[in-house]
Amino acid sequence: MASALIVYGSTTGNTxxxxDIAGQVLCAAGMSVKKINAAGAEAEALCKDYDLTLFGCSTWGSDSIELQDDFVPLFEHFDRIQAGGKPVAVFGCGDSSYSYFCGAVDAITQKLKELGAHVVDTLKIDGDPNPEQENIEQWARRVAEAVL
Ligand SMILES: Cc1cc2nc3c(=O)[nH]c(=O)nc-3n(C[C@H](O)[C@H](O)[C@H](O)COP(=O)(O)O)c2cc1C
Incomplete structure (x- = not known):
């Protein structure tokens, strides 16, 4: 059975x-799924033991791109991830009225590419994610299909 890890940082619960939705879709696609909060995650434990790793992070700040608080310490240790050649996907919630819409998704994606990961796809949600459930499900299915 293929395995997936979802690591996320979320302040108000949107990301x-x-x-959660992505995890349900990956499970339904036949993957074993582990979901962890970025607050308790260690960079060394990401990617290497999984067939797919999803990174979720919302964006904060206004003059510059700020990652969600719980994700910041993990991001500082990203160089420890053995990401070379590993399939990853990045998602996050934001608000397009800010200068850097979902800037955290861009920052994490760029760093993972530098580390040699294979970025399968990215997803940026503008505002409340609840009405976007179908889009989220379709995205997660595409991500699953890319590794199964
Ligand atoms: C003070 C503040 C700063 C924010 N800055 C940004 C930003 O720079 N870019 C963006 O896309 N969204 C920004 N947002 C919107 C949040 O990312 C959005 O509310 C998101 O859904 C929060 O997701 P979370 O509950 O998973 O943390 C900001 C929100 C607040 C309150």
């Missing part, structure tokens, strides 16, 4: 909601 966690997306993580």
């Amino acid at each position: 966690e909601y997306v993580a």
